[in-house]
Amino acid sequence: MSGSDDDTAVVMARDLTKHFTVRRRAGRVRRDRVTVEAVAGVTFAVPRGTIVGYVGPNGAGKSTTVKMLTGILVPSGGEVRVAGLEPSRRRIELARRIGVVFGQRSQLWWDLPLADSFELARHLYAVPRSRHAARLTECVDLLEMAPFLQTPVRQLSLGQRMRGEIAIALLHDPEVLFLDEPTIGLDVVSKAKVRAFLADLNALHGTTIVLTTHDLGDIERLCSRLLIIDHGRTIFDGALNDLRDRFEPNRTLVVDLAAPQPALRIEGAQVVRVDGARQWLRFDRRTTTAADLVARVAVAADLVDLTVEEPDIEDVVARIYRDGSAAF
Amino acid sequence: MRGRLYWQLAKCGWRRQTTYRAATIAGMFTNSVFALVQGAVLVATLHAAGRRIGGYDTRDTLTYVWLAQALIGPLAIFGGTEIAERVQTGDIATDFSRPITLQGWWLSSDVGRAASAFVFRATPQFVIGAVIFTLAIPTSPVRWFAFALSVWLAVAVCFSLHFIADLAVFWTISPRGAISSQVLLMLALSGMLLPLGFFPTPVAHVLRALPWAAAVQGPIDVFLGHGNAGFSLLRQALWAVALLSAARAMAAAAHRKLVVQGG
Missing domain, CATH: 3.30.70 (Alpha-Beta Plaits)
Known part of the structure; x- marks a missing residue:
C-alpha cells in the first residue's frame, strides 16, 4: 500500500470494461454473435471510509461493476483494485476482507435458523470466537434481530431477511462493504433501520461502503458521493450538491x-x-x-x-x- | 481451521436434510413400493434362469434390491446439487463471494446431507426390507467397515457426477440436457436398476470399469461380499479422486467464463 497515487483509495477502477457475447437469432438456424458492452470504460477511486452511491437506470452496468469489484466477474479490460488486490485473481483472499450483499440474492441458509448461518460465518471467515460474539451482539442489537434469530430463514419477512443478509456480510469486520440494492422491496420502517445502521457502521468502524441503488432516499441519507453510470459509462462523479448545482x-x-x-x-x-x-x-x-x-x-x-x-x-x-x- | 469450516458446513447440510421429515417418509414409502416390484421381477427372472445369475441367488438379489433403494437417499441419485438452479437464478454470485471454493462449499454440505440421509432414510429403509425378507447381512466387522468406506467413496463419486453435470449449465444455458443425461446414465449403468452381474459378462466388465459403477454397484458388491473388496474400494477411490479433480478444474473453468445470467 505504498508509493501508489491511490494510497487512500480502497476501491479503484480504471478504464474498466466488461462485454458479454450474446447469441441472437438471425434466421432459421443461423445465430449471430453480438457483443454487448455492459461496462464501457468506467474510472473512479473510492477513498477509505467513505460511502459512495453508485446509481444508474436498469441495465446501466451497476451490478456488473460490483461483480467485477468483488471478483465474481473477470473484467474484459481495464484495471481494478480492491483493498490492494486484483479481485478476480485473488477472489478468496479478497472475500475475507470485503462484505457483499446482493439485495435480490441470499447468503443465508434458507432452511435453517438465522443463527446457524451466523455461526457458519464465524468459521467461514475464521473469526475468533470472542470477536465474533461481540460483533454479532452489536449487529443483533442495532438491527433488532433478537426476536427472530432462531427462526428458519424461509419464514422471515423480507425486511428481517435483509437485516440478516447485511449482518452476515459484516460479521468478519470487512474493510469494504458492497451493497447491491440493499433496500429493494423494503417498507419505509425497514429502509430507515437499514440506512441508520449503515450510517452508524461507517461512523463507528470507518467501513467503506459502496452501494448501488434505485432509491435516491438511500443516497440522500447516506452518500457523501455519487457516481452515476449510464450505458456503461460514468456520467457524473461528485457530491450530491454538485449534482444539483450542475444539472439544476x-x-x-x-x-x-x-x-x-x-x-x-x-x-x-x-x-x-x-x-x-x-x-x-x-x-x-x-x-x-x-x-x-x-x-x-x-x-x-x-x-x-x-x-x-x-x-x-x-x-x-x-x-x-x-x-x-x-x-x- | 479449514477442517472446522468443512465440519460446520457438513453440520448445516445434516440439519438441513433433517428439516424435511415428511419428504423422508414419502421417499421411503415410494422406494419400498418400488423395491417390492423390482424384487418380484428380478426373483422371477432369476428362477426362470435356474436360480442363479452372475453370482446372485435369491437372497443376494433381494438384498441388492433393498440396498440399492436404500442408497438412493444418501447418494441423491435423482436429485443433483442445486448449483444449476443457482446459476440460472444468479444466486451463484453469492457462492463466488465467499472465501471458499465452490466445490469445498458444496461437497462439505453434501457430505452432511448424505450422512443424515444414511441414518434417517437409508437405515430404516433397509430395515423394512430386512423385516419382510431374509436378507444377506454381513457379520464381519471388517466387512461393515469396508462397506462404510465404500458408501463414502460412492457419495464423493455421485456428488462429482452431479456437480459436473450441473456445472455444464455454464456452457449450455439450460441445464436440463446434461442433468437428465446424467440421471439416465446413472440409472442404466450404475447397477441401480439391474445388478451389473445380470449383464452379459463382457458388458458387465466394461460397466464395472465406468464411474457410475463406483457410485452404486461398488458399495453393494462390498456389502454382499462379491468380488475382491479391496480391489473394488481401490477402483472407487481412483474414480473419486479423478472425478473430484475434474470437477474442481471444471469449477475453475466455469468461474473464468462466468456470466451471471440476469445481471
Whole structure:
C-alpha cells in the first residue's frame, strides 16, 4: 500500500470494461454473435471510509461493476483494485476482507435458523470466537434481530431477511462493504433501520461502503458521493450538491405575504405560482443568492414567512437518465 | 481451521436434510413400493434362469434390491446439487463471494446431507426390507467397515457426477440436457436398476470399469461380499479422486467464463 497515487483509495477502477457475447437469432438456424458492452470504460477511486452511491437506470452496468469489484466477474479490460488486490485473481483472499450483499440474492441458509448461518460465518471467515460474539451482539442489537434469530430463514419477512443478509456480510469486520440494492422491496420502517445502521457502521468502524441503488432516499441519507453510470459509462462523479448545482441551478423561494397580492416583480427572480398570500419565486443560484432575493422581497411587500426549496433529487436524476450524457 | 469450516458446513447440510421429515417418509414409502416390484421381477427372472445369475441367488438379489433403494437417499441419485438452479437464478454470485471454493462449499454440505440421509432414510429403509425378507447381512466387522468406506467413496463419486453435470449449465444455458443425461446414465449403468452381474459378462466388465459403477454397484458388491473388496474400494477411490479433480478444474473453468445470467 505504498508509493501508489491511490494510497487512500480502497476501491479503484480504471478504464474498466466488461462485454458479454450474446447469441441472437438471425434466421432459421443461423445465430449471430453480438457483443454487448455492459461496462464501457468506467474510472473512479473510492477513498477509505467513505460511502459512495453508485446509481444508474436498469441495465446501466451497476451490478456488473460490483461483480467485477468483488471478483465474481473477470473484467474484459481495464484495471481494478480492491483493498490492494486484483479481485478476480485473488477472489478468496479478497472475500475475507470485503462484505457483499446482493439485495435480490441470499447468503443465508434458507432452511435453517438465522443463527446457524451466523455461526457458519464465524468459521467461514475464521473469526475468533470472542470477536465474533461481540460483533454479532452489536449487529443483533442495532438491527433488532433478537426476536427472530432462531427462526428458519424461509419464514422471515423480507425486511428481517435483509437485516440478516447485511449482518452476515459484516460479521468478519470487512474493510469494504458492497451493497447491491440493499433496500429493494423494503417498507419505509425497514429502509430507515437499514440506512441508520449503515450510517452508524461507517461512523463507528470507518467501513467503506459502496452501494448501488434505485432509491435516491438511500443516497440522500447516506452518500457523501455519487457516481452515476449510464450505458456503461460514468456520467457524473461528485457530491450530491454538485449534482444539483450542475444539472439544476434553479431554486425556489416560497414567501408568505401579509395579504394576497398580484405576482411580485423582483429582479433576478420569476414568480412561477401564486396561491392566496403565498408566492413561489424561481431563481438561478449561480446569479442570485437567496439572501439578496429575500431582501428585495421584503422591500416590495410585507413578508411574514419564507422557505427555500431545493430541487427534488429524483427529478434531477430522472432528467440525467433521460438525456444521458447529452446533459453535459 | 479449514477442517472446522468443512465440519460446520457438513453440520448445516445434516440439519438441513433433517428439516424435511415428511419428504423422508414419502421417499421411503415410494422406494419400498418400488423395491417390492423390482424384487418380484428380478426373483422371477432369476428362477426362470435356474436360480442363479452372475453370482446372485435369491437372497443376494433381494438384498441388492433393498440396498440399492436404500442408497438412493444418501447418494441423491435423482436429485443433483442445486448449483444449476443457482446459476440460472444468479444466486451463484453469492457462492463466488465467499472465501471458499465452490466445490469445498458444496461437497462439505453434501457430505452432511448424505450422512443424515444414511441414518434417517437409508437405515430404516433397509430395515423394512430386512423385516419382510431374509436378507444377506454381513457379520464381519471388517466387512461393515469396508462397506462404510465404500458408501463414502460412492457419495464423493455421485456428488462429482452431479456437480459436473450441473456445472455444464455454464456452457449450455439450460441445464436440463446434461442433468437428465446424467440421471439416465446413472440409472442404466450404475447397477441401480439391474445388478451389473445380470449383464452379459463382457458388458458387465466394461460397466464395472465406468464411474457410475463406483457410485452404486461398488458399495453393494462390498456389502454382499462379491468380488475382491479391496480391489473394488481401490477402483472407487481412483474414480473419486479423478472425478473430484475434474470437477474442481471444471469449477475453475466455469468461474473464468462466468456470466451471471440476469445481471
